[in-house]
Amino acid sequence: MSTLLRSCLIIFLLLQSMWAQASPTVSVYYGKGASLSELALFDISVIESEHGYDPVAYRKAWPSSELYAYASVAEAGLERKYFAKIPEAWKMARNGAWNSIVIDQTPEQWPAFFAEEVIAPLWNKGYRGFFLDTMDSYRLAEKFNEEDQQAGLVRVIQKLNERFPGIKLILNRGFEIVPRVRDQIQMVAAESTFRGWDASAKRYIDIQPKDREWLLGQLQTISKRDKLPVLSIDYVPPHDREAMRETAKKINELGIIPWVTDADLRTLGMGLVEAKARRVLILHNGSEAPVLNKTAAHRFLEMPLNYLGYIADYADIRQKLPANVTRDRYAGVITWFDGSIPDKRIKDVRDWIKTQSVQKMPVLLLSTSGFPINRSLPFGANHTEITPVHPLKKVKESNLYNFETKVLAPDNDYEGWTLTPEILKQSEELLSFDDAKGKHFVSAAVTPWGGFILNPYLIEEVPGVDQARWVINPFSMLQKTLRLADFPVPDITTENGRRLLLAHVDGDAFPSKAELPGTPFAAEVLQREILERYRIPHTISIVEAELSPKGLYPQWSQQLENIARRIFKMPHVEIASHSYSHPFYWEESNQKSTVSKEVNLNLNIPGYTVNLDREINGSIDYIRKNLAPPNKPVEVFLWSGDTAPSAEALAIIDAANLLNLNGGDTSITRSNPSLTAVGSWGISKGGHLQVYAPITNENIYTNLWHGPFYGFEKVTETFEMTGAPRRLKAINIYYHFYSTTKVASIKALHTAYQWALKQDNHPIFVSEYVHKAKDYYEFAVAQNGDTWIMRGPGHLRTVRLPASLGTPLMSSSHNIAGYQTGPDGYYAHMAGGAAEMQTVGTIPSSEPAYLVDANARIQDWAAQPDGSLSFTLQGHVPLEWSMKLPQNCNLSSAKNDISPAKALVNQPNIRVFRSSQTSAKLEVQCRARP
Structure with missing residues (x-):
């Protein structure tokens, strides 16, 4: 190690602990795929502003994070809106590697031009921070005066600070001008301390030691002399997460x-903060089911993925498969085919899967491969040449097996x-057999590249009934084959421990x-028997054609609309539509399915055929104008109906x-005790979430x-x-x-309500639940050392917390209000x-x-260093809570309207409180310990 490099290391290490506290975390991301929640994991996220971000809304949602807009100072891309306004005389050279023009920094008018044409539009959109790139590009020109170019750059920085008070600037290089502008900038960045990109050769490279020494000398000088934080942006192949981690x-x-x-x-990418990749891409053959909702992968696999914290994306192999499936977005790839895929698609699918495996993406093959597996794939497996000789003898059986059936x-x-012997040595066999000649066959294994679980040792259909059973534990199967590490899982089943x-x-x-005295309308019975008795949040919908004067029952319309108005006025009732004509099918392809003769396509309204906009917006408009209170x-x-809306219908909703x-059909019972009867959180089609x-x-x-008709009792x-x-x-x-x-069905409803109300629950409206479910797909989780970072829309x-993560450490956590023990973790x-x-x-x-x-x-949560707290609880029913x-x-309340604290017998420090109100402003005051 050279003397210069050793000196740099000593100084940096001395300052490291101080910088760890003071320096912000930074991401630089010019793509379109990251969610706003993921960008909010960082104190500063540098983005490409032309991708449509709203920095004002972002700042309001995540005040601890800020979007910085990319801006090129000394180069201009031909695609930029302001390019045509740049005078020819200002163009010094061409950067062929990036297809841009180098701009002369010396013209007197240039700083004002840059401020008004480049920065002002972004400032007006709400950006207050900017990443100024290409500070040294003037060196690409054949002739230039170094001092004049640097003086021009200084004038640009000065102009920006003069024109936009409070502006925050990150310079990418421009080391020589830093002493003159250090009070006007926030940070200095440089590229490629250890790993870089050769734009001409189009390849990733290791940085030579002498180049690194020079760069570290520049950064050390800026840190020590100018007291500015410094950022290094290094480049590594996106699939090589381990190299990224080591470089960071x-x-x-x-x-x-x-x-x-x-x-x-x-x-x-990653820095100190590494975001969790929460998506899994599932390949399926769309010809195996009429709609995506009916595919085996969605019906059986997506729920376990959701429970583990992952989001399922689907790719139909009949179409072009997605490119750039990278490890920052995806934790793995799964295939689930129930039979052979079309011959014309085999090569593309094989090549695509091979690419994913070569790029270190975990791959899990389920059910059947769908195409021949041989030595041309990097799997070390073969199933095309050898047929086993019966009888077969079981050799290995993992404890993952015999989960719901033997x-x-x-x-x-x-x-x-x-x-192959090499792959076999590196694999964990989950289920294997030897045939009569001693040949070894594997039905399920965790392999170096991921794993495979073959039929019939994945899911077993139950003969004679429409049921199935998991043969293998799906949660453990997914974790082991895709190498899914535990992390705090965003959860939509629970809030504040209930x-x-x-x-x-x-x-x-x-x-x-109703089959009751006086034959009242069903809606009247609902109001009397349910809504007036159980005053918890309810979401009540109507089918327009059943109530409207122009619908099916004009003779009753006035009575029915009045009943609806009374119900919709109730404070614990939320209003919803159940369509105009109650379509059974929402996706045309599903209409070709074989269904019962009792199923109608929709209510028989003369002269009307189903129109999605009429069903959705039309019915909502009818309710707003005629039934909803002001x-x-x-x-x-x-x-309604099969609850399988098309992407078009979902787009109208959004x-x-x-x-x-609606949809999902979770109906697990003791007579069908299988997780195959538990649906996922939802399903995405064309970028729209059901x-x-x-x-x-x-x-x-x-x-x-x-x-x-008493059957609904089994819902408990x-x-x-x-x-x-x-x-x-x-x-x-x-x-x-x-x-x-019916009397029997009314009694069943009472059974369901009474069971539910005996539990420690947290009542909410459907709208609140849907917002939580939508948040699940936007939620971001990251790790910074021993700290977990969570960001979501709110x-x-x-x-x-899975058991391996332990218990929240309240004294070292921020904006965590508490925790409760659940059946499967904290x-x-x-x-x-x-x-x-x-x-x-x-x-x-x-x-x-x-x-x-x-x-x-919880609202308005505030925690003080001495342990004191203030917060508000806002609910829909009389309050219950424990601390x-x-x-x-x-603990005290602003209105002094809480019951005396009751301590738990086995946990004396936990006190139980109640209030007859649905809202309370609370304070915890703590005396200094003796």
């Missing part, structure tokens, strides 16, 4: 802010894979007559800023309303089985108006859309006060 670590050890990314800055002996058509409770009613049969919103749409729910109802409706429990089994041993779903009481037409406020409560959390194995005795659980939402209060702390 080396940069950080020198006391420099690290950012390591790809050459085009199109992937979300492993059966292989059938005569058994197909296993033979693995399981969410929502109730909603589909509008079908609003006008039906100033009460109508923003929820509940899908364009109208509506919220949607949110599923947590639990299915009474139609399933009553044999499509053929009876038994579903509530129990989706609550433990894993909390998979919120409690959702979901039914139709026709459930209030509706989803709970993260579940549930930590975020007090807003942003939080940082540390965890610990053993809870220290000196932990401060925190919220254990509550049936209401861990050290002996030196007391």
